[in-house]
Amino acid sequence: MTIQFDFILMDWYMPEISGAGLMTILRNPRFGEPSATPVILMTGYASRKNIAKAPA
Numbered sequence: 001m002t003i004q005f006d007f008i009l010m011d012w013y014m015p016e017i018s019g020a021g022l023m024t025i026l027r028n029p030r031f032g033e034p035s036a037t038p039v040i041l042m043t044g045y046a047s048r049k050n051i052a053k054a055p056a
Contacts, residue, residue, distance in 0.1 A: 005037050012043035012050060019043070020050075 008026075012019040019041045025031050026039065043050065 007038045007040060009040045009042070012041060013045065 010019050010022065014022070017025075023039060023041065026037075
């Protein structure tokens with residue numbers, strides 16, 4: 001990433017990509033240097049299945 005952010009706030013359900021999918025991209029070295037930026041991933045539809053899918 002070339003722009004530095006203090007944190008990222010995003011929803012689990014977004015058009016085009018899920019929050020889990022975007023987290024995978026943010027942390028994957030294939031897409032550039034992995035970001036250490038803290039991420040707050042929110043949803044109004046919490047479930048154990050979604051929690052298990054959320055990357056650390």
